Amino acid sequence: MIEVDEKQMPWFPDMTVASVFETLDNVEFCSVVRLNGKLVSSPKFAETIIPDNSKIQLLPLVSGG
Amino acid sequence: MNQINLKEIKSISYERAKIKNGYTDKSLRVNLDANDIIINPIEENIKNKFIGGKGYDLWLMWNAVKGSTRWNDPENAICISSGPLGGTPGYPGGGKSIVTSISPLTGAPIDSNVGGYFGPYKKFSGFDVIQVDGKAKKDTIIFIDGIENKIKIFEATDLPIDAYELSDVLTRHFDENKPVNVSVVTTGPGAANTFFGCLNFSWWDAGRKRVRYKQAGRGGIGTVFADKKVKAIVARCGTISMKSNNPADFEGLKLVTKSHSKEIKELDPKQNRMSLVGTTHLVPIMNDHDCLPVHNFKFGSHPQSRIIGEEVYEHIFDKGYDGCWKGCTVACSHGVKDFSPFTGPYRGQKVFVDGPEYETIAGCGSSLGIFDAHTILEINFYCDAYGLDTISVGTSIAFVMECFENNQITMDHTGGMDLSFGNRFNALEIIHQMARGEGFGAIVGKGIRQMKQIFAKDFGADAAFMQDIGMESKGLEFSEYMTKESLAQQGGYGLALKGPQHDEAWLIFLDMVHNFMPTFEDKAEALHWFPMFRTWFGLCGLCKLPWNDIVPEDNKDTLEPAKVTKHLGWYADFFSAVTGRKSGPDDLLAMSEGVYNFQRIFNLKMGYGTRKHDTLPYRAVGPVTVEEYESRQERYDEQLKEKYSLDISNMNSRDKVAALRQKRLEQYELLKDAVYERRGWNNNGIPTLATVKRLGIDFPEVLEVLKKNGVA
Incomplete structure (x- = not known):
């Protein structure tokens, strides 16, 4: 299992951030996540593998500056 | 501790204005040519049009300078204001000061938004805004003592040279027993020797028992400060509470302060x-x-x-x-x-x-x-x-x-x-x-x-x-964001009133990453709405970070997530509770729009503020060199082929750089057209007569500036 914004989700091998996003609604504003405490940005979503038991926080980055 | 020598050359006692609904309705002017200390009332119509903060600063400056005034002329003023909401303890970002002057770098009004306790301390000492003009002959310290109700001007010698030590020494000097009562504005030796001197605004860090600093960095206001031979402006003020602003609706203020503060405490660790x-x-x-x-x-x-x-x-x-x-x-x-x-x-x-x-x-x-x-x-x-x-x-x-x-x-x-x-x-x-x-x-x-x-x-x-x-x-x-792939952010920098600082509009993610504004009209709308709302923070004495750097968990499900509408409502409640002026989010925008256009016309008064001044170096728009182009060749080649329908099969990299340059510069000019139209400006980037009348800033002297520039 993994945890996405404190909600449990089943884990599967070779799971990526991009594949998790395919299962979520309203993530258009999310271009950065924190995966087990480390920042991962959208250009790397497809290549970033999620280990089992990971914790992911979606960062609503509308801000900056 | 360093031994400093302060020689008092002027001192007045004053009756501290009672604060009502976030305002003292008084301004303080210190003229260093004559060592005059002048307290003036702020009229109701000025309060209604300019709100406070940057609005008050700009209004005082407009009256202080001529179109021919240069940054180092005596009449150039440094104005510092907080705003009606500034100084609310516990409200996130509720203690900002806004500083303005004619910039040594740009020749036009510059504004800088800074933390530290000075702005609120000055207000609770009795003044919504202070204006410092003239030039001292010797190193000078201005002291606003809101506890003893005195304003003093000192000639100073044997001061530490740099801001790091100077703020510390002055904090301890002016209230050795209770340094938390003191906030100091200083600069350092680099300000006198460059055109981009900053100001350090201090506060006493009670936990670490030391002076801390934030900087009013942009545009060289520290250089103006040093040129006037001001070594420091010091404010001293007693205990502050949520009642210090004498809010119109104390219970409402408590509620909105608690709500916003609690949300940030809960969500910042997750964001x-x-x-x-x-x-x-x-x-x-x-x-x-x-x-x-x-x-x-x-x-x-x-x-x-x-x-x-x-x-x-x-x-x-x-x-x-x-x-x-x-x-x-x-x-x-x-x-x-x-x-x-x-x-x-x-x-x-x-x-x-x-x-x-x-x-x-x-x-x-x-x-x-x-x-x-x-x-x-x-x-x-x-x-x-x-x-x-x-x-x-x-x-x-x-x-x-x-x-x-x-x-x-x-x-x-x-x-x-x-x-x-x-x-x-x-x-x-x-x-x-x-x-x-x-x-x-x-x-x-x-x-x-x-x-x-x-x-x-x-x-x-x-x-x-x-x-x-x-x-x-x-x-x-420029401040520190790459804009090559975001036309909207090119506008965010190039069309910013004071120059390329991101505090007007930061649209990189919305435009480039999320592609939420595909048309010129979409971009123009964003380049209208965001500068207007961000301006509002500067009118009221607030930091913008709590607005959209920490957002509600359900923000993504709202109709306009980029605006963080729940927080817009809170800010309207905050304004209503303190000032007693019942306001909704749209009212906040209207407050800003008048001041924003006034600043554009102020630029015009100083000889700037037209289309030709809204230009960018090409590095901000696209790749200048072959090296840059080839470092992102796949991206640029695709744009030339797909977006601009060019046959690039026989082009070398130098040809491609030139072709892309032509296209991107055309796009930027089209963006200007769209933004000017949305803002109610003419094709030369000047607010129209109808716009200034709609906004109620059609003062005779404003109309005179417009007339001189062909708008009548």
Whole structure:
């Protein structure tokens, strides 16, 4: 299992951030996540593998500056 | 403690105005030519039109200066205001000051938004806004004592030279027993010897028992301060509570303050973690999105950027509460204790560094090719101590380094310094030279616009190349975001009233990453709405970070997530509760629009503020060199083929650079057309008569300026 914004989700091998996003609604504003405490940005979503038991926080980055 | 000598040359007692609904309705003017101290009422119609903060500053300045006034003329004024909501303890970001002056860099009004306690202390001492004009003959300190109800002017000698020590000494001098009662505005020696001097605004950090600093960095207001021979402005004020603003609806104020503060405390740890890392989280994020300036904005990312971002600074920052305002739960003003510089007058000593923030890391780190967290700390420390704006320092040295690497300047010009990217020792040496006003650093301290002229005239450098790579617009150096792939953010910088600072509109993610504004009309709407709402924070004495850097968990499900509408409602409630003027979110926008247009017309009064001044160096728009083009060739080739329908099969890289340049510059001009129309301006970028009448800023002197510029 993994945890996405404190909600449990089943884990599967070779799971990526991009594949998790395919299962979520309203993530258009999310271009950065924190995966087990480390920042991962959208250009790397497809290549970033999620280990089992990971914790992911979606960062609503509308801000900056 | 240093022994300082203060000779009192003027002192008045005053009756402190009772604050009502966030306002004292008084302004304080200190004229240094005659040592006059003048307290004036603020009229109701001015309050209604200009609201406070930057609005009050601009109104006083408009009346202080002529169109021909230059930054170093006596009549140029430095104005500092907080705003009606400023000074609300516990409201996140509720203690800002807004400072304005005619800028040495741009020749037009500049505004800078800064933390620390000065703005609220000044207000609770009886003044919504202060104006300092004239020029002192000797080093001067202005003291506003809101406890004894006295204002004093001192001639000062034997003061510490730099801001780091000066603020500390003055804080202890003016209230040794209760230093938390004191906030000091100072600058340092670099301000007198460059055109981009900053101001340090202090507060007493009770936990660490030391003075801390935030900077009003942009546009060289510190340079004006030094030119007037003002060494410091000190405010002293007693205990502050949520009742100090005498709000119209105290229970309403308590409710909205508690709601916003609680939400930030709960959500910041799940989002940007600013209470732990400040804005350093932006370094890896900007890098991964190709938006981090590297080597003078040539590139947008670098493999070593991670070692100058949050992962490093989180461990270096001193643990403890770091709010630059009382009770702020964003608390992002982090610092490093026991830092030991390896150069300069503090070499080998242990100092406390206030910072760095993202802008300093990007400007004085990645843009210079310096990927070393400790060197960035040292640059940060010396810029603050010397009174230098880290953004202009970083962007200016980056320009110099690119000129050096392209043989536009050589070691014959730099005093023997190798200024290749990454040369951290020589970057620091330039900063020390700036502070002393010596050597090549004295030239760099004039800013990019003047350097371009000097390098071309005296060193034979290529003027056209420097125009393309010199990251300044309107005379102000760029803050630290890459805009090549975001047309909207090019507008955010190029159309900003004071020059390329991101506090008007930061649209990179909305435009480039999310593609939420595909048409010119979409971009124009964003370049209307965001500058207007961001202006409102400066009118009221607030920080914008709590608005959209920590957002409600259900924000993504709202109709307009980019506006963070729940927080808009809270800000309207906040304004209503303090001032008693029942307001909704649209009313906040209307407040800003009048002041925003007034500032545009103020630019016009000073000889700027038209279409030709809203230009950008091409580096901000697209790839200047073949090297840049080829570093992102796949992206640019696709754009030429798909977006612009060009056959590139027979083009070499140089041809492609030229073709892309033509197309992108056309796009930028079309963007200007769309934005001007949305803002109610004519095709030359001037507010129309109908616009100024609609906004109620059709004062006779405003109409006169418009008439002189063909708008009648």
